[in-house]
Amino acid sequence: MNADKIRARVEGFSEVCRQNGIKTTHQRSVIYRELVETDEHPDVETIYKRVKLKIPEISLDTVYRTLRLLEEKGIISRLGSHTERTRFDANADQHHHFVCTQCGLVSDFYSEELNAFPPPKAVNTVGVVHAVHVEMKGICNACAEAHGE
Amino acid sequence: MNADKIRARVEGFSEVCRQNGIKTTHQRSVIYRELVETDEHPDVETIYKRVKLKIPEISLDTVYRTLRLLEEKGIISRLGSHTERTRFDANADQHHHFVCTQCGLVSDFYSEELNAFPPPKAVNTVGVVHAVHVEMKGICNACAEAHGE
DNA sequence: GTCGCTGCAAATTATTTGCAGCGTA
């Protein structure tokens, strides 16, 4: 993310809070800013350490609470759909997943085109791709019906 | 996965163990079979409960150990690249990730084509897709160099 | 001033580990 965009995000934070009906506290602003200013996708402990430099008396659970809150509001996201427990898959063929954001259902699907999708140029400057995994998120039929009726 | 394929996988398990230099124990066979026979991507607790019906004296940590072992050997996989701690991302634009399987680096990239990739027909029978997220796994340049030299 | 937010400490949940006996190769 470029500097202008970062600044805009940070400055707009209290407005975003207002829109989401939550208070703009000093702790939340600092945590959010820390996350916007980096592209390292840090973990909670890392964010905590960095925020602690600015607010030494902050507690780890405030960081947890804030991140969870911002995630619930859709302001930030967590990597790799970590929400629940670890789940396993014995399907050894290359495949992809459809994930229902409502009920958590995960179903496999196959796509030669996706398996073979050429990495964008930008990716090639970062490293060499060995595998492509696609996660399509949406609402499964069962949930859609339950909702529609 | 169809019935023939399942049978083939289950029958081939001891051979797979031999190839990977691990012993084929009753517990491992049952755990593996349980995972191959379902397409539900169960969590550890669920697998444990099911296996317990066949081996009542099995312990939860054997299930953990076995799943971890099979994963290390590449025989099964875990969903959503859960290996490490939860990580966060404040990038609100639709984007994708390149993940280095060596050092864990995650970097963002953008691709209009991927954002707009039409869901395969098979997916449309399961539900409605709202978002597409692609994870490309590979080796980043830093790791490649460290390895090459 | 009110009610949500924070820090503290303790609780929970998921996962891992040390050890001695057992079973596979």
Added chain:
DNA sequence: TACGCTGCAAATAATTTGCAGCGAC
């Protein structure tokens, strides 16, 4: 037979929660 594997119980690590005082609106 030998050494890896298992069950048990206890240890860790990650994350959540109850409570009383504080601060944003």
